Amino acid sequence: MRAVRFTRYGGPEVLEVADVPERHAGPGQVRIRVEAAAVNPYDHKVRAGAMSRGKPLDHPVVTGQEASGVVDEVGDGVTGTQVGDAVFGFAVNGAAAEYAVLHHWARQPVGLGFVESAGLALAAETAERGLRHLDVRPGDTILVHGAAGGVGQAAVQFARLRGATVIGTASAANHDLLRSLGALPTTYEPGLPARVAELAPEGVAGVFDTAGTSLDELIEVAGAPARVVSIANYTAGERGVVVTTGGADSAWDALPRVSELAAQGSYRVRVEAVFPFVEAAAAHRLSESRRAHGKIVLVP
Ligand SMILES: NC(=O)c1ccc[n+]([C@@H]2O[C@H](COP(=O)([O-])OP(=O)(O)OC[C@H]3O[C@@H](n4cnc5c(N)ncnc54)[C@H](OP(=O)(O)O)[C@@H]3O)[C@@H](O)[C@H]2O)c1
The missing domain is CATH 3.90.180.10 (Medium-chain alcohol dehydrogenases, catalytic domain)
Known part of the structure; x- marks a missing residue:
């Protein structure tokens, strides 16, 4: 073939x-x-x-x-x-x-x-896996780092469907895209904790890192390393961050629901x-x- x-x-x-x-x-x-x-x-x-x-x-x-x-x-x-x-x-x-x-x-x-x-399939499974690790619940606010990427966009949409408020980092050119998905956009630049504090004065419940950068600032935003889940920084585990690559924690069981959400236009x-x-x-x-x-x- x-x-x-x-x-x-x-x-x-x-x-x-x-x-x-x-x-x-x-x-x-x-x-x-x-x-x-x-x-x-x-x-x-x-x-x-x-x-x-x-x-x-x-x-x-x-x-x-x-x-x-x-x-x-x-x-x-x-x-x-x-x-x-x-x-x-x-x-x-x-x-x-x-x-x-x-x-x-x-x-x-x-x-x-x-x-x-x-x-x-792949972005959806990865996003769902990350949100499960963070145990995102209605009323939570989370930060998705790299929110305009494939996994990031899925994470924003699924977190919104869970009833969470989402702050997302992306290049300025992607901020309208993030707004269209229901996220509050901010940039990657240093100073992230202060910008997030302005958008979420009561703090965030967790951080989903799909970009693999700015680890110190992500930990500061989350308040504790264990409240940061990364799919892109494979050494972050040394700092106490939850690093997931799939396997036992895979979320493939979510695919039928992903299919339904896509059919309804709730996941784009x-x-x-x-x-x-x-x-x-x-x-x-x-x-x-x-x-x-x-x-x-x-x-x-
Ligand atoms: N561990 C796992 O299970 C797993 C599973 C899937 C993917 N991954 C990894 O997760 C990462 C994201 O995957 P993806 O499919 O979402 O990728 P993607 O769609 O290619 O994401 C691209 C995004 O990366 C952002 N970006 C650009 N330059 C960057 C930089 N210098 N530093 C940080 N971010 C930058 C861009 O955001 P802007 O356009 O806003 O700049 C862009 O939206 C990849 O490293 C991938 O290998 C891991």
Whole structure:
């Protein structure tokens, strides 16, 4: 099957469309004929070798962690999903291919197309996981650091649905976007605790860090390291911050609800750009620029 793969670590130029062996759905998995696959920061970190712990690459890797498409194989033990169902979900790896094996998925939201659905799963799961760690409740005020990114936008929307007030950091150009999602925007500049205190004089219940910067200030805003949850600062645990990478605390069970919210328009994922598989390098460049304000999607 055709897939976007790389055979050595490096810049976006190592991506190529080439044939790779087909994969099949194992127990508890489904395989989809891919209609669209989203690009996430993890994809270019893997491609650059940043996740390899110095080990050289000894086999081709198919890029991409999430996709939408039509189920064509159902693994043992799967109930409630049939061949022919349109779904979106998480592929662990290998999403940008003719066929991808999904480990977690939900039905495509009514009214959304494959391109709009491709980027629903990963940001939503990560955001929901972070909010669960913070135990966000109605009436709480939280700070989302990096609120205009994929995970940040999901976190803002889900926290608002939980009845929380949300302050979000973003570049000034994204402040209208944050307002449209119901957040109170502020900038990344030093002096964050004072700006947050002005917006929330009674303090914040917690901080969700999706940007991985300004750790000292985030701890000061939260009042205690344990009230900061980070998905992007992997050494923050040394300071007592809750660092989550998924695993036992994953929130994949939220995907059916995410599908409903997307169908109702209560959870919106903006698509920034769509590239054909053969232009995957351009898609990675745009993602790496960190200037995209919505999902970057690849189509076969
Ligand atoms: N631990 C996990 O389980 C997990 C899961 C998913 C993602 N992640 C990680 O979480 C991070 C966010 O993911 P994402 O999908 O939301 O990424 P994304 O959509 O690419 O987020 C881009 C955002 O980063 C902000 N940004 C730009 N330059 C920055 C800088 N120098 N410092 C800090 N932020 C900057 C931008 O905000 P402005 O445009 O407002 O400047 C932009 O909105 C990534 O590092 C990703 O690898 C971790």
